[in-house]
Amino acid sequence: MPAANTLTGAWTSSAPYAQALSDPQRPLTLRTSTGRTLRLDAARFTAPPDAVDHAVLDRCHSPTLDLGCGPGRLVAELARRGVPALGIDVAPAAVLLGRAAGAAVLQRSVFDRLPGAGRWPHALLMDGNIGIGGDPAALLARIRALIQPGIGELVVETESEDIHENHVVTFEGGGMPFGWTRIGAEALVEVAAPLGFRVADRWTAGGRRFVALVTCLPGT
Numbered sequence: 001m002p003a004a005n006t007l008t009g010a011w012t013s014s015a016p017y018a019q020a021l022s023d024p025q026r027p028l029t030l031r032t033s034t035g036r037t038l039r040l041d042a043a044r045f046t047a048p049p050d051a052v053d054h055a056v057l058d059r060c061h062s063p064t065l066d067l068g069c070g071p072g073r074l075v076a077e078l079a080r081r082g083v084p085a086l087g088i089d090v091a092p093a094a095v096l097l098g099r100a101a102g103a104a105v106l107q108r109s110v111f112d113r114l115p116g117a118g119r120w121p122h123a124l125l126m127d128g129n130i131g132i133g134g135d136p137a138a139l140l141a142r143i144r145a146l147i148q149p150g151i152g153e154l155v156v157e158t159e160s161e162d163i164h165e166n167h168v169v170t171f172e173g174g175g176m177p178f179g180w181t182r183i184g185a186e187a188l189v190e191v192a193a194p195l196g197f198r199v200a201d202r203w204t205a206g207g208r209r210f211v212a213l214v215t216c217l218p219g220t
Contacts (some may be wrong), residue, residue, distance in 0.1 A: 005185065015173065015174065015175075016028060016171040016172065016173040016174070016175065017093070017171060018091065018092075018093035019089060019092075020040075020045075021042065021045065021046060021070070021071060021091075021093050021097060022093070024026070024042050024043040024045070024046045024047070025043065026042065027039065027042075027043075027172075028040040028042040028171070029166075029171070029172040030164065030169040030170070030172065030180060031169060031171075031172045032167040032168065032169050032171055033167070033168045033169070034167075035068060035086040036167075037172065038167070038169065038180070038182070039048050040128070040129075040130065041127070043219075044127060044129065045071060045073070045094075046070075046071050046073065046097070047069040048073060048077075049073055049074060049077045049115075049151060049182075050129060050132035050177050050206070051205075052072075052118070052205045052206040052208055053074060053077075053126075054077075055205060056074075056124070056126070056157075056210065057077060057078060057081070057083075059122070059153065059155060059212070060078060060083055060085070060122045060124070061083065061118075061119055061122075062083065062084075062121040062158040063084040063085065063086075063116070063120060063122065063124065064083060064084070064085040064086075064120070064121070064122040064124060065085075065086055065087075065088065065116070065120045065122070065123045065124070065125065065146060065147075066085060066086070066087040066088070066123075066124045066126070067088050067110050067123060067125055067129060067132075067143065068088065068089060068110070068125065068126075068127070068129035068132055069087025069088060069089050069094070069098060069103070069105060069124075070087075070089055070094045070097075070098070071094050071097035071098045071101065071103075072087045072089075072094070072095075072097070072098025072099070072101055072104075072105045072112060072129070073101070073103075073149065074087075074124065074126065075087035075103035075104060075105060076098070076100065076101045076102050076103040077105070077180065079102060079103060080102075082182070083194055085103075086104050086105070086106065086115070087102065087103055087104065087106070088105070088108050088109075088110055088114065089105060089106075089107065089108075090106060090107060090108065090109050091107075091185055095107040099100060099206060101135055110132065110139065110142055110143070111133075111142055114146060116146075117145060118145060118146065118147075118148065118149070118156075119148055120147045120148060120152055121147070121148055121152055121153070122152070122153055122154075122155075123143055123146060123147050123149065123152065123153070123154045123155070124144070124146075124154075124155050125139075125154065125155070125156045125157065126157045126181075128157065128159070128212075129157075130156050130158060130183055130188065131180045131182060131183070132155070132180075133178070133179050133180075134166050134167065134168065134178070134179020134180050134181050135166075135179060136181050136183055136188065136191050137195065139192050140154075140191065140192055140195050140197065140213075141195050143144030144195060144196060144197070144215055148213065148215075149215050149217060150214070150215055150216070150217040151214065152215060153200060153212055153213070153214050154212070154213045154214075155210060155211070155212050155213075156199070156210065156211050156212075156213065157208060157209070157210055158183055158184050158188050158209045158210070158211060159182050159183060159184045159209070160183045160184070160204075160207060160208065160209050161184055162184035162185070162186045162187065162190075163182055163183065163184050163187065164181070164182075164183050164187035165181065165182045165183075166179065166180075166181050166183065167179070167180050167181070167182070168180075182207070183213050185202055185209050185210075188211055189211065190201075192211075192213055196215050196216050197213040197214065197215055197216065198214060198215075198216050199212070199213060199215070200212040200213065200214045
């Protein structure tokens, strides 16, 4: 996985990402080191939560940490429901939009020091954010240290297909390279199990796939 400062710098300095947030119809594309293109759904990043999102948020009945929250659409919705929530994102443009929408958002990497470590009942990795850094195992291990042991739940939105691809990518239009992973539900479970996670639930809705993970207590 690229160094954390490289990952942060790639999103912080990305003009294409900031432009896509201000104009969701603008294409947002990653280009891999092999020349392949991966299209990101920027319109979803800024759209109000849809029925599929609301069903995920229905699981979050107590404080929730949204990792890679973008403009904070889910954090803002949880706040409207009266559920304490905090979003984390490294991109200044996303953080500003999130705060303007009424979301509590910190400009920080998931690998930085975060408030409430080890005490969060719920965490979210939506919109492909399991790909952050190109190392799902490192990301899951970090999140395991953030959620409540044994009862904290992490909901991960995976790829709709059963794949596991690691890439080094840049934003089309310029920027620093960073790691990005595309991973399906089956591969995610295989990565998560040795790290002390078990599957609490998995489902498909609106063509999107999700896995809910909880941490195993020692001896279980």
